[in-house]
Amino acid sequence: MENVYVMKKACLNKAQRAKEITPPPSPSLKGRGRGGGWKRYFQVKKTVLTGAIFFAMVMVVFGLEKTDVTVRAGRQEGILRLVFEAEESFLKKTNVSLSGMQINVEFPFVFNLKPQKDFNLETSAKERILTINLKEPFEMKVLRLSSPPRLVIDLATAKAKGSADIKAQAEVILSQKVFVIDPGHGGYDFGIMSSELKEKDIVLAIAKDIEAILIKRGKTVFLTRKSDQPVQLRDRAMFANQKMPEIFISIHTAASENFVLYVPLIAETGSEQPASDAYGLSSRQRKYAQKSRKLAEALGKAVREGFNLNVVQREMSLPVLDSIGAPVVLIEAPSFKIMSYDQKTRARLAEAIIKGISYYGQ
Numbered sequence: 001m002e003n004v005y006v007m008k009k010a011c012l013n014k015a016q017r018a019k020e021i022t023p024p025p026s027p028s029l030k031g032r033g034r035g036g037g038w039k040r041y042f043q044v045k046k047t048v049l050t051g052a053i054f055f056a057m058v059m060v061v062f063g064l065e066k067t068d069v070t071v072r073a074g075r076q077e078g079i080l081r082l083v084f085e086a087e088e089s090f091l092k093k094t095n096v097s098l099s100g101m102q103i104n105v106e107f108p109f110v111f112n113l114k115p116q117k118d119f120n121l122e123t124s125a126k127e128r129i130l131t132i133n134l135k136e137p138f139e140m141k142v143l144r145l146s147s148p149p150r151l152v153i154d155l156a157t158a159k160a161k162g163s164a165d166i167k168a169q170a171e172v173i174l175s176q177k178v179f180v181i182d183p184g185h186g187g188y189d190f191g192i193m194s195s196e197l198k199e200k201d202i203v204l205a206i207a208k209d210i211e212a213i214l215i216k217r218g219k220t221v222f223l224t225r226k227s228d229q230p231v232q233l234r235d236r237a238m239f240a241n242q243k244m245p246e247i248f249i250s251i252h253t254a255a256s257e258n259f260v261l262y263v264p265l266i267a268e269t270g271s272e273q274p275a276s277d278a279y280g281l282s283s284r285q286r287k288y289a290q291k292s293r294k295l296a297e298a299l300g301k302a303v304r305e306g307f308n309l310n311v312v313q314r315e316m317s318l319p320v321l322d323s324i325g326a327p328v329v330l331i332e333a334p335s336f337k338i339m340s341y342d343q344k345t346r347a348r349l350a351e352a353i354i355k356g357i358s359y360y361g362q
């Protein structure tokens with residue numbers, strides 16, 4: 001998938017406008033001498049201007065315009081939860097990414113971090129980016145909550161997952177019967193490309209691998225495209241809804257080092273009309289929103305086990321997912337630089353996805 005985020009880069013006010021001062025009234029003939037008032041006027045103006053420029057430089061150097069961001073941390077059942085609080089519009093434009101054992105939080109403006117006393121992770125800040133250093137690999141999930149506006153980063157440690165994995169080691173059993181697999185792009189829409197690989201070909205091959213495994217298990221599988229052809233997003237969703245699947249998985253690759261799993265965004269305001277309606281989250285998908293999240297968690301767990309790479313879960317309004325009446329996930333496999341995508345790797349990925357579906361259960 002491409003062009004998901006359009007980062008709006010904000011500009012800083014680099015300088016304060018120097019205050020204009022009005023010239024003093026013309027020196028009267030009764031005054032001390034001609035030109036004395038003007039001389040003083042220019043002296044005053046020079047002083048004010050110098051002061052203003054100095055003040056502006058102080059503003060830039062010391063960043064007095066920084067936005068306050070508080071952060072706190074909490075642990076629960078092996079999940080480390082980081083909660084950032086700031087203005088809603090500020091948090092909305094904040095982007096979170098995971099790179100190795102570092103979380104990079106990119107804010108829209110320079111910021112002033114106010115860690116609460118329970119926050120003891122090692123951080124470093126550079127302009128708009130806050131880097132949080134982790135001591136072990138994590139699976140990351142990012143949530144945006146409102147009232148009060150919060151950006152939540154949930155981190156599941158490998159240890160916490162290990163204990164849960166024991167019961168999941170059992171035979172891969174799939175309770176579902178009907179699946180729709182959506183290989184992204186196709187035809188003139190190549191997706192991501194390297195000198196040798198095209199996203200549209202890789203994802204079609206992976207989708208066919210998944211189809212083959214599922215058919216062997218007696219399942220019914222529909223692919224939104226079976227060949228190298230373009231298919232509109234709306235048509236993919238309509239096709240899927242006609243087939244009434246129990247699971248819908250859209251497959252993409254990206255330029256990321258991580259696996260990224262997308263589920264439809266639902267606003268958690270608790271109101272009857274969540275804000276995401278404006279983006280077309282249908283009532284059809286709304287019914288499955290929690291199941292989509294659960295499916296993403298299950299797929300994330302399986303993929304992480306299979307590849308020992310970080311998995312990031314994101315909520316986002318995506319046309320191909322938002323109107324589907326089934327648990328849906330869009331999986332973005334890592335960049336061609338990270339994974340070879342040869343036949344063996346693709347088969348491993350297909351197996352991991354099947355395993356993820358089995359973890360999801362239902």
Ligand SMILES: [Zn+2]
Binds near residue numbers: 001002185191192252
């Ligand atoms: Zn794609």
